[in-house]
Amino acid sequence: MRMPTVFIDGDQGTTGLQIHERLRGRTDFERVTLAASERKDPRRRAQAINECDIAILCLPDAAAREAVGFIRNPDVRVIDASSAHRTQPEWVYGFPEMGEGQAQRIARARRVTNPGCYPTGAIALLRPLIEAGLIPHDFPAAIHAVSGYSGGGRAAVDEYESPDGACAAPFKVYGLALEHKHTPEIQLHSGLAHRPFFVPAYGAYRQGIVLTVPLELRLLAPGVSGERLHACLDRHYAGARYVEVMPLADARETAHLDPQALNGTNDLRLAVFANAERGQVLLSAVFDNLGKGASGAAVQNLGLMLAA
Incomplete structure (x- = not known):
């Protein structure tokens, strides 16, 4: 069975670094990273996003919207840690304890917006x-x-x-x-x-x-x-x-x-x-x-x- 891949776009910011630390030692997925020279290259970011299973966006709002716009692969799933999509009805709100069934909705979702x-x-x-x-x-x-x-x-x-x-x-x-x-x-x-x-x-x-x-x-x-x-x-x-x-x-x-x-x-x-x-x-x-x-x-x- 193929190992799922996770790409963190904006992994050198405060949230991205903390996510890396919290994922340290995990073996249930493969982490995709870009070289320092490629982290701000739109072409390489777009490629990484479209080739991963789950992309985590740790970006300012405008850059997060840009990253979502890069997606051409319909199978890519997204967790957006910015505030760009938190009031958008097509995004699932990522607060699992918010109400009955919310954790299940997050689990099945293609687009999840992390709460502020x-x-x-x-x-x-x-x-x-x-x-x-x-x-x-x-x-x-x-x-x-x-x-x-x-x-x-x-x-x-x-x-x-x-x-x-x-x-x-x-x-x-x-x-x-x-x-x-x-x-x-x-x-x-x-x-x-x-x-x-x-x-x-x-x-x-x-x-x-x-x-x-x-x-x-x-x-x-x-x-x-x-x-x-x-x-x-x-x-x-x-x-x-x-x-x-x-x-x-x-x-x-x-x-x-x-x-x-x-x-x-x-x-x-x-x-x-x-x-x-x-x-x-x-x-x-x-x-x-x-x-x-x-x-x-x-x-x-x-x-x-x-x-x-």
């Missing part, structure tokens, strides 16, 4: 609760997230890790024009009727995300509580290998959230913090923006597609 880092946490929290009717579709959702600076790509990494990196700001809130490219993706795949209010930030650490969604119980249906919200998430992710829901008892004893707690893994930890007296709940997600938020998710999706 921030959307991974936001959708993981919101979609099950919206589908269950505990949060209304037209809820005015507000989302705040702090990522390690690697989320800003090579330019941000160079800024913080250069000899002058000590001068970089310890904390940056950005996206102040309220046009962050992840917002439509969050709205679509979480099931929100209206655009959420999304406030992203970078901290002076390399990787890891804490994402939070505040809820006022008075804006939800009568009887919705922190316990019911937690129970819904717990049911939805029961048995999920890479997603855990913190027990309510543990949440009550938690004084802070560390964005780096799950670095180096493909894990996603969700929690519900409730203050019944104040009528407020805080939903949270902690994960590695280079793991479940990027390379880890791509490798997870690759595993599903190879096993199909």
Whole structure:
């Protein structure tokens, strides 16, 4: 039986290098690579893409669209780690735990679009609760997230890790024009009727995300509580290998959230913090923006597609 081949286009970027590292030692496929002198040659890239079984695109959006345009071989399957196709209906959204049957859809798909880092946490929290009717579709959702600076790509990494990196700001809130490219993706795949209010930030650490969604119980249906919200998430992710829901008892004893707690893994930890007296709940997600938020998710999706 022929060994399947996998080509990573853009394998020297942050996500591509992490995927290489996560695939180290795997023997269930053959890895196709280009020489350094050929990595930006459109002809050689097109040839490699059309000759492989699965192409993983770790490219800026425009370059990812270009790479997809190279494809002439109908048997080539694609995992796109860029944001170029995340709201396109003909692409399968690569979040296996998002809903029933999603892992199977990914396994069979020709075109899979990897979720963005921030959307991974936001959708993981919101979609099950919206589908269950505990949060209304037209809820005015507000989302705040702090990522390690690697989320800003090579330019941000160079800024913080250069000899002058000590001068970089310890904390940056950005996206102040309220046009962050992840917002439509969050709205679509979480099931929100209206655009959420999304406030992203970078901290002076390399990787890891804490994402939070505040809820006022008075804006939800009568009887919705922190316990019911937690129970819904717990049911939805029961048995999920890479997603855990913190027990309510543990949440009550938690004084802070560390964005780096799950670095180096493909894990996603969700929690519900409730203050019944104040009528407020805080939903949270902690994960590695280079793991479940990027390379880890791509490798997870690759595993599903190879096993199909």
